[in-house]
Amino acid sequence: MKEEKSICCCCEEENQAELIAKINEVIEHYKNKEGSLIQVLHQAQNIYGYLPLEVQKLVADGLGKPVSEVSGVVSFYSFFSTQPRGKHTIRVCLGTACYVRGGKKLVDRLCDILDIKVGDTTADRQFTFEVARCIGACGLAPAMMIDDVVYKQVNPDKLNAILAKYKD
Ligand code: FES
Structure with missing residues (x-):
């Protein structure tokens, strides 16, 4: 129960x-x-x-x-927020290298999984979801970050497993 x-x-x-x-x-x-x-x-x-x-x-x-x-x-200043933020911040890179290698697919899949739009925070305040313009991992695109950790060559099918590490 x-x-x-x-x-x-x-x-x-x-x-x-x-x-x-x-x-x-x-x-x-x-x-x-x-x-x-x-x-x-x-x-x-x-x-x-x-x-x-x-x-x-x-x-x-x-x-x-x-x-x-x-x-x-x-x-x-963009580092100030007037909305509650999630415990973790996800940033998917949509710089040129990541965009052409599937960054947009990561964004779409994350919107589905988290059930929010870019810029929003999940109802359980676990994640805030944003996009970035190059996080310095262009050679291993598409890349994303969760807090300070960079994930490279991210496959949309691996997103659930990655997010599971951050759920309480
Ligand atoms: S364009 Fe995505 S890491 Fe540089």
């Missing part, structure tokens, strides 16, 4: 409060340091996982900056 996972909302709230407290500590640390906004946002994203508007407001208030300035910085 399958065991149902129950989610306790009190624990979630507690966890949330802890994360906010940690972000406040970071803000406090950088408060009077000139040009610290990006640093604070980086650390806030590491703590919270992403930068929703409520976190952006917290940072803006804490540093005495307009929310519009903070949001502008968040949307300018």
